[in-house]
Amino acid sequence: MDKQQIARKVLERLKKRYQLKTALTWKNAWELLVATVLAAQCTDERVNKVTPVFFEKWPDPSKLANAEIEEVEKVIRSTGFFRNKARNLVNTAKILIEKYNGQVPKTMEELVSLPGVARKTANIVLGNAFGIQEGIAVDTHVKRLAFRIGLTKNTTPNKVEQDLMKIFPKKEWSNVNHLLVYLGREVCKARKPNCEKCPLNDICEKNI
DNA sequence: CTCCCGATAT
DNA sequence: ATATCAGGAG
Secondary structure, X not given: OOHHHHHHHHHHHHHOOOOOOOOOOOOOHHHHHHHHHHOOOOOHHXXXXXXXXXXXXXXXXXXXXXXXXXXHHHHHHHHOOHHHXXXXXXXXXXXXXXXXXXXXXXXXXXXXXXXXXXXXXXXXXXXXXXXXXXXXXXXXXXXXXXXXXXXXXXXXXXXXXXXXXXHOOHHHHXXXXXXXXXXXXXXXXXXXXXXXXXXXXXHOOOOO
8 A cells, every 4th residue: 555545544534533624713814823833832722721811912913013022921821932932923923014014924935934933833824824735734743643654754844744745635735734633632642642542553554 | 953841641 | 750742943
């Protein structure tokens, strides 16, 4: 069975079990950008506890651009890396006001130029807020599962993304991220993967 | 490569 | 106590 066939089965089986959207709470590109930045090394569950307060205080870039950095730090503290995240979000808000008319840009190049935004975050925003399949968001779950299943021999996010882009059809790129993340959280966990309960058990190389 | 960093599971 | 959590920058 080649990688394309495995990829087809992965999509087919996981689509029966999981949703095709993020577990983050957001209602526009700005909110998704903020939520995704906050999600670095933090569970989406935790992010969803912080973002309602955040969006109430700073519902758009113009509000956040004028915020006190200490207040932002206070609100997002529980998500970890709070100093970096607060500084990056406020600076991003200022850039959006100055260069992008207060709007979240819709290209990879522009998004990754923002502080605290690299390909993973940009892919999430492009795919989910704008419906643009520019690449595949490779986070800790996607990286781990792609390697374990046997879809890649690489371990760096960029190389894993390149491998996955060759294997999965473009229209599924956003779904690849969502489905692998959900399986990674529930079954193929970093510490104790539950292979017995895994819907991919028979097609997985189990490179654990 | 290291650093950023609080919350949670094991 | 330690590993890990929807990463990114220096």
